[in-house]
Amino acid sequence: MSLDSHQYERTPALVLGEIGLVQNLGRAGIPVIVGSEIRDNPSLHSRYTRGQVFFSDYRSPKFIEELCDFGRSLSQKAVLFSDDDHAILNIAKHQDQLEPYYLFSFPDPERVEKLLDKQLFCELIEQYDLPAPRSITLSSVKELNEKPVEKLQFPCVIKPSFKQAWWGKDFDSKVGDYQKAIKCKSYEELVNLYRDLAEINPHVVVQEFIEGGEDQIYSVNMCVSNEGRLDGYFIAQKLRTYPIVAGEGCYITTVEDPEMIEMTMDIVRLLELRGLLNIQFKRDQRTGKPVLLEIHTRNSVWSYLGTAAGANIAALYYQLLTGNKILEQRDYVPGVRFIFIEKDLKAFIQNLRVKQVPIGTWMRTYFQKFILGGFSWNDPMPAVMKLWFIMRRRLAK
Known part of the structure; x- marks a missing residue:
């Protein structure tokens, strides 16, 4: 592990995550140290990166030991950021160990685990009667016959306990391109699919499908104080x-x-949540009402979008924890659009096969004003290095 003991004129932020976090904090004048469990991390090459440190696997006990060691090397506590669920889960479980060295705000460890693990989240839904679709958890093929899966109203979606469980070549070879969730029209289709998925990772959630297209999914990104005060948010x-x-x-x-933010704050108060939060809903086209899908103790990777619209949630969180006045809180601007070019081009190729959206309609979006995800003209090196890392891995194969 490479330790960095620079002295900073302002409280530093240690970021274990995507380039969006690094750029949002750096543009607010916050000194950023990037931590990573991998060497091929584009965030390490940002103009805003003032220091770097490498850690062991975020899921390991050694990661916490190394975090403590790095914290001791700094002259002041750093504000700890991550958008990696495994890192967040491990950090939340060891808050007492890390508190002497870092500034952060999480719900209690058990609550964080139940929010991030989709199987445990089902228990939370039932315990608090949250406005979420009916769900059943599966951990083995045997449970297909033991649990009343067929009693769910189909179509359903099946998704992994942790999204990382479906990353990798095993999923590609058995199922196809990665998806966060897979829709099943019937019980028989679900059974056949799960037999393949169980060979990759058996821990999944089966959830009734909420009627409506992908454009009915919303993400409420927010910063909530320890006292439950909403310090900043935006809805995407x-x-x-x-x-x-x-x-x-x-x-x-x-x-x-307004309806969605009111529902969100009801959930925040009921579950006693705090810190950085990302709460996702889908508006049911049958009722017009938002239905809860997921809760994360972090913001989404769409943080570029919030900052472009006037809500730099990461900087507000930093401000909350340090007491340093970084920026003035103001309302965000609706109608600001954001495109991940790499993923959107892949989606365009898929759309050519299924003809879900007319080509002309799709192409017109590129002639409107939008924020470009994954690339910044005043901080281009992370995108350049990401491309190089991809090319190098393919050449190595």
Whole structure:
């Protein structure tokens, strides 16, 4: 592990995550140290990166030991950021060990685990009667006959306990392109699919499908104080995803929705949540009501979008923890659009096969004003290095 003991004129931020976090903090004048469990991390090459440190696997006990060691090397506590669920889960479980060296705000460890693990989240839904679709957990093929899966109303979606469980070549060879969730029209289709998925990772959630397209999915990104005060937020709506069904947002816009933020704050108070949060909903086209899908103790990777619209949530969180006045809080602007070019082009190729969206309609979006995800003209090296890392891995194969 390479330790960095620079002295900083302002409280530093240690970022274990995507380039969006690094750029949002750096542009607010916050000194950023990038931590990583891999060497091929584009964030290490940002102009805003003032120091770097490498850690062991985020899931390991050694990671916590190394975090403590690095914290001791700094002259002041750093604000700890991550958008990696495994890192967040491990950090939350060891808050007492890390508190002497870092500034952070998480719910209690058990609550964090139940929010991030989709199987445990089902228990939380039932315990608090949250406005979420009916769900059943599976951990083995045997449970298909033991649990009343067929009693769910089909179509359903099946998704892994942790999204990382479906990353990799095993999923590609058995199922196809990565998806966050897979829609099943019948019980028989679900059974056949799960037999393949169980060989990759058996821990999944089967959830009733909420009627409506991908453009009915919303993400409320927020910063909540320890006292439950909403310090800043923005709501983003998916317009396109990759894959084009049950995929990750690649064309997104900011929206206003008073009903959704009111429902979100009811959930925050009920579950006693705090810190950085990302709460996802889908508006049911049958009822017009938002239905809860997921809760994360972090913001989404769409943080570029919030900052472009006037809500730099990461900087507000830093400000909350340090007491340093970095920026003035103001309302965000609705209608700001954001495109992940790499994923959106892949979605476009998929769309050519299924003809879900007319080509002309799709192409017109590129002639409108939008924020470009994954690339910044005043900080181009992370995108350049990401391309180089991809090329190097393919050449190595």
